[in-house]
Amino acid sequence: MNILGISGMPRKNGNSEILLNAALEPFAEAQWHIERFLLSEKKVEMCIGCETCRERKTCFINDDMEKLYDAYSKCDAILIAAPAYWRNVPAQLKAVFDRTYAVGEKKLLEGKLGGTIAVGRGSSGGQSIVLNIIHNFYLSSGVLCVPGELNGVTASADKPGDILDQPRRLEQARILGRNIIKYAK
Template sequence: MKILGISGTQRPNGNSEILLKHSLKPFKNKGFETKHIKLSEIRVNPCKGCEECNKSGVCIIKDDMHQIYEAFRWCDGIIISSPVYSRNICSQLLAILDRHYAVKNERPLEGKFGGAIAVGRGAGQAITINAIYNWMLSCGVICVPGELNGVTAKASDPGDILQQKEALRQAEILGTNILKLIKKVKN
């Protein structure tokens, strides 16, 4: 069983990344494979809208997105975390979601399970969760809730989320729910 975590934050150990790590714990605790992609450590350019991928099946932009295409194919489930700026998904993560367009016909995420995490200073977490889940649905991902929906939290300074035991618990519940569904399907 393999789970992919994508962290959209540009802050090393940012609050949304910390929650993502907590959501991956149930998989690690069971000895399953995890891959944690940090967008702060790779370079992914925005889509050019050139439509070359529709002709060749390959994106012509030369950057690190090829790692993410391979991770989409590799995983059984995916959890995406985003910080919230301007009441929406962060731009680095939006580039990933847009660039999925190059493999839309292949549908590497179809039938896999996914969850979403959003952390912001004020408003916009629900919009961000909805944006991630809407993208997942368009990819054929089966969206999995935590206790209620995706995981949302309010935090400002780096590490603030570590004082929010309920948010950390909610992230682990999200991971546990995805794990249970993958296990049911695999069995």
């Protein structure tokens, strides 16, 4: 079984990446193959709306999105972690969503399971909006949304590593991972 973990933040070793790694721990224990796609390390250009993908069934832009299309087709489940940027997802993650349009007809994610993690500085900093945006991407792509302990995982953290002082949130991320494994069975 394959799990694809996408970190939707531009900065490396941020709190959302740490929570993503916590959510992936149960997959290592269950011996799933883990593929990480960290947007802090990847180049994904913005969609330019040319719509040539409607003929070509893929995007003409040659960048790391090719690897993600491949990972979409191989995975059984997907986890996306992202910070709130202006109560929204970072532009880098929105670019991934927009570029996924190019392979929409291939339904690469249909019937797969999806979990969601959102981090913001504020206690009501838009984390639930970020969850909804990612869940909408899942539902539009045919992904089945898996709950964590409650909904997706939401956390308040700011400087990289702040989240390490919140063992409860790290555990909630692991619960989300365990739920995906349970539902996959």
